[in-house]
Amino acid sequence: MSVLDNFRDWKEFLGDRVEQAKQAGMESETMQNVAYQIGGYLAEQVDPKNDQERLLKQLWDAGDQQQQQALASLMVKLVQDPNNADRGI
Numbered sequence: 001m002s003v004l005d006n007f008r009d010w011k012e013f014l015g016d017r018v019e020q021a022k023q024a025g026m027e028s029e030t031m032q033n034v035a036y037q038i039g040g041y042l043a044e045q046v047d048p049k050n051d052q053e054r055l056l057k058q059l060w061d062a063g064d065q066q067q068q069q070a071l072a073s074l075m076v077k078l079v080q081d082p083n084n085a086d087r088g089i
Contacts, residue, residue: 007052015079028076035072 021031039060048054056075060068 007050010053011079014075018076018079031076032069032073035076036069039068039072039075 018031021034026034043057043060048057056071059071063071
C-alpha cells in the first residue's frame with residue numbers, strides 16, 4: 001500500500017520529511033517552497049486516492065499561485081502540529 005492510499009499515512013510521511021529537513025537545517029521558507037513544488041507535482045501527476053486528497057486537489061486547482069503556496073504552507077504546519085497526529089484528519 002502506498003502512503004498516498006491513506007491520508008493519515010501521507011501526513012505521517014510528510015511530517016517525517018519535514019522533521020528531517022528541520023534537523024538538516026533547512027529554513028522554514030525553503031520547506032514551504034519545496035512543499036509548494038511537491039503540491040504542484042501531486043496535483044498534476046497523481047490521481048487522488050481518498051476523499052481528503054480529492055479535496056486538497058480541488059482546493060489546489062481552484063487557487064492561484066499565492067493561494068497554492070498558502071495551502072502548501074498550511075500542510076507543512078499541519079504535520080508539524082503534534083495535536084493533529086491523533087485526530088482523524
